[in-house]
Amino acid sequence: MLDVQVSTDGKNKILRLVGELDIATVDRFKKSVDEAREDVSGMILDMAKLGFVDSTGVGGLLNVVKSLRKDSVEVKVCNVSAEVYEVFDLLGLPMLLGKEIFE
Amino acid sequence: MSVEGFVITEGNTVQEAVSKALRMLQVKKEQTTIEIISEGKQGFLGVGSRLAKVKVSIKEDAKAELELTDILVDLHIRDESLAAQYSPKVTDKMTGVAAVVNGKVVVTDPSDLGSYAILKPGRNMRLIINGQETVEETPVSEGDMIQVELVDEKPVSSLELTVADNKLEALLRLVSQPGATYRLMDQAETNKLLLQIEVAEIIESPPVTVEDVIRFLQEKNVVKGILNAGIQQVLENQNGKEGFPVARGLKPEDGIDAYIRLPFLDDAKEDEEEPLFNHHQMVSVSPGEVVAIKVPKQIGRDGWAVTGEPIPAALPKDCEMCIKSGCEFTGDGEMVVATIAGRPGTANIGNKTFVHVDPVYEVKDVDQTIGNIKFAGDVLVRGSVRDGYKIEADGNIEVFGDVTRAAITAGASVTIHQQALGSIITAGGRAALYSxxxxxxxxxxxxxxxxxxxxxxxxxxxxxxxxxxxxxxDGPLIQLLLDSKFNVLPQTVSELSETMLGSKQTVHEQVLDCVNLLQKDLCGLGSVNIESVDYLQRLKECVDLVVGLINDSIRKEDCIKVKYVQNCTLQSSGDVIIEGQGCYISTVTAGGEVIVSGNPGVARGVKVVSNGNVTVKELGSDFDTQTSVAVNCNSKVSAGLIHPNVTVKVGGDKFRVDNLYKNFDAYINYEGQLVVDKLLTGEKRQ
Structure with a gap:
């Protein structure tokens, strides 16, 4: 299950991900991002309440980040739990996306 | 007693030295002759003092009498210091004394209140006083019951056996020592008596017979290959320094590995280390000619150890002979004959030897009558290659004449017996690609x-x-990894694939198959379909196999050999050797060495980039033509003569020649610094 709570902070959109980002919820995640990306300069993905990921989910996240960057939207990922960060780290995301993306 | 029958001793005075000698010899003064070597000097407060030195010899007639005691005199010499303490002293009538008379201890009590005589047991005896054994100095009186039990020395004969580590030889040594029975030595009265022994009778060691030795060897499990002559030697030379061989095993003869004999090498035995035929010499076979013969392995002969067990001979290795192209097995499969005329060769992969015969295309001249040549084998041009023509061959190209404004590309080596003008010459295309x-x-x-x-x-x-x-x-996970952390992997594979496709070289099928498989599985969306991460292990094994194959294949480097070069571009995966006048206004790239060794052997106006040493007789010219040589940091640039303005680059370090030098050498030393050795010629050539 995944719930995406969207809020606005000036020119930035904040997406709070609650639940799991996996093969069942990745489409819901992509849809939420697509709805929120209009006219924003920055997007913050708050993962404090994100408990689990799978390979399809992380693949979706990767595509979303790449696509937003293509549109010059600055992406930040924050409050990642230690467990999920371990997955990101093993996949080399900090290296690939730049360490500064994680806050 | 010393064997010579005399001793040389020193003491503070002559007398002291003499008594010492007598003690050591165990003789009385009248049995000896005394020779004073040095009188000795007292010195002043010990300064400048010198010891007295004497030589005391036993008189001939006394010797026989003393012979018996010889054997055990060592014992007494060791006792010397102890005996000194107990030497007879002027006996005081007040004290008790003891003596040995006719082998019996005789004790006399003190006359008054003086102290009693003291006894101490010596070697090989037990001193029992009133039923109590004592080893210390013990006062005795006339009433004491004194028993002395002498301990005789038993004779010893022992055999010492040494079996070699490989169990092929056993050495035996006989050590035998005679024993002795003793009696108590008579001694004069003294108040402190050290009991001493003398030899009563010598006991010969028991004789050792051949049968004894054989029984001993059997006990020690030495049972095979017994040498009777050796046993005899052992018995005749007892107490020898080293043993004699008494048994010898049989050394195994190791088997001989199977190998492939290549008859065509028998004629062209130029390079024996490289079992492959020499690239620079055209070896050819005709259809039906024997190309390779498998010489079967030969089983060795087992040996045996002196302990009787067999020693197995090393097992010979077998090898497999396979055929690749241009040849076939004869009936029994032990021989390969050519099916086409061409150049024979072999390639080793593991313990398999692949035999092949590559076709040879032979022409007189390459000109308008023949046109360009493209051939999957060797090309032999008896004449010359004319303006504007091209030769592409998978194997070697050899031209006996000139090459003028032509392009020559060989998968292996290029040899041009005359000159190359305005041409592009490439050797070792496949090796270069593989590298x-x-x-x-x-x-x-x-x-x-x-x-x-x-x-x-x-x-x-x-x-x-x-x-x-x-x-x-596992596909999605592998896809994700190839998208993230390992995104270099698909890139690397794509590059490999592009390089392979971009090259016109023919490559081994396995190499092509492997790269295609990698491309299919790892690039694009290919990885999504991978079922399990274990599949990656199979891919890795495939890659390892190909790496091995390539390593085998590029070990023999191809080269360009030419007499004279002008306005050319030479590219070789291996060496470039210019054997004639030299090389002018050309570019030379070599994976191996560059050697300009002819006469005069000039490299002028050239740009040389080499992975190995560059050796030129004369480098550069007076006319300031641009000449540069670059080698890697492990290589050396040498020139017999080098002109100003030549640029020499070794690794990352550059040196511009400022004068005319001879015996020029440039290299990077072990500290990583550029070293330039050179000698000024002292003359300015015009």
Whole structure:
């Protein structure tokens, strides 16, 4: 299950991900991002309440980040739990996306 | 007693030295002759003092009498210091005394209140006083019951056996020592008596017979290959320094490995270390000619050890002979004959030897009557290659005449017996290609291992769900890894594939298949379909196989050999050797060495880039033509003569020649610094 709570902070959109980002919820995640990306300069993905990921989910996240960057939207990922960060780290995301993306 | 029958001793005075000698010899003064070597000097307060020195010899007639005691005199010499303490002293009538008379201890009590005589047991005896054994100095009186039990020395005969580590030889040594019975030595009265012994009778050691030795050897498990003559020697030379061989085993004869004999090498035995035929000499076979013969392995002969057990001979290795092209097995499969006329050769992969005969295309001249040549084998041009024509061959190209404004590309070596003018000459296309893809392949292999390791690790992270993998296989995970951490892997594979496709070289099928497989599985969306991470291991094995094949294949480097070069571009995966006048206004790139060795052997107006040493007789010219030589940091640039303005680059360090030098050498030393050795010629040539 995944719930995406969207809020606005000036020119930035904040997406709070609650639940799991996996093969069942990745489409819901992509849809939420697509709805929120209009006219924003920055997007913050708050993962404090994100408990689990799978390979399809992380693949979706990767595509979303790449696509937003293509549109010059600055992406930040924050409050990642230690467990999920371990997955990101093993996949080399900090290296690939730049360490500064994680806050 | 010393064997010579005399001793030389020193003492503070002559007398002291003499008494010492007598003690050592165990004789009385009247049995000896005394020779004073040095009187000795007292010195002043010990300064400048010198010891007295005497030589005391036993008189001839006394010797026989003393012979009996010889054997054990060592014992007494060792006792000397102790005996000194007990030497007879002027006996005081007030004290008790003891003496040995006719082998009996005789004790006399003190006359008054003086102290009693003291006894101390010496060697080989037990002193029992009133039923109590004592080893210390013990006062005795007339009433004491004194018993002395003498301990005789038993004779010893012992055999010492040494069996060699390989059990092929046994050495035996006989050590025998006679024994002796003793009696108590008579001694004069003294108040402190050290009991001493003298030899009563010598007991010969028991004789050792051949039968004894054989029985002994059997006990020690030396049972085979007994040498009777050796045993005899042992018995005749007892107490020898070293043993004699008494048994000898049989050394095994190791088997001989099977090998492939190549009759065509018998005629062209130029390079024996390289079992492959020499590239620079055209060896050819006709259809039906024997190309290779398998010489079967030969079983060795087992040996045996002196302990009787067999020693197995080393097993010979077998090898497999396979055929590749242009040849076939004869009936029994032990021989390969050519089916076409061409150049025979072999390639070793593991313990398999592949025999092949490559076709040879032979023409007189390459001109308008023949046109360009493209051939999957060797090309032999008896004449010359004319303006504007091209030769492409998978094997060697040899031209007996000139090459003028032509392009020559060989998969292997190029030999031009005359000059090359305005031409592009490439040798070792395949080796060059293989060298270029080898690093990428190795990297791919390593990364495949890493992908597998990280995938396994990820599966065990609690926050990582694997339900999708259970449904679809490991594909999505591998795809994700190739998209993220290992995004270099698909890139590397794509580059490999592009390099292979971009090259006109024919390559081994296995190499092509492997790169195609990698491309299919790892690039684009190919990886999604991979079922399990274990598949990566199979890919890795495939890569390893190809890396081995390539390593084998590029070990023999191809080269360009030409007499004279002008306005040419030479590219070789191996050496470039210019044997005639030299090389003018050309570019030379070599994977191996560059040697300009002819007469005069000039390299002028050239640009040389080499992976090996560059050796030129004369480098550069007076006319300031641009000449540069670059080698890697492990190589050396040498020139008999070098002109100003030549640029020499070794590794990252550059040196511009400022004068005319001879005996020029430039290299990087072990500290990583550029070293330039050179001698000023002292003359300015015009």
């Amino acid at each position: 270029s893809i080898l690093p990428g392949l190795k990297e791919t292999g390593e990364m495949l291992n890493n992908v597998r390791a990280v995938a396994e690790q990820l599966k065990s992270v609690p926050a990582f769900k694997t339900s999708d993998l259970r449904a679809k296989g």
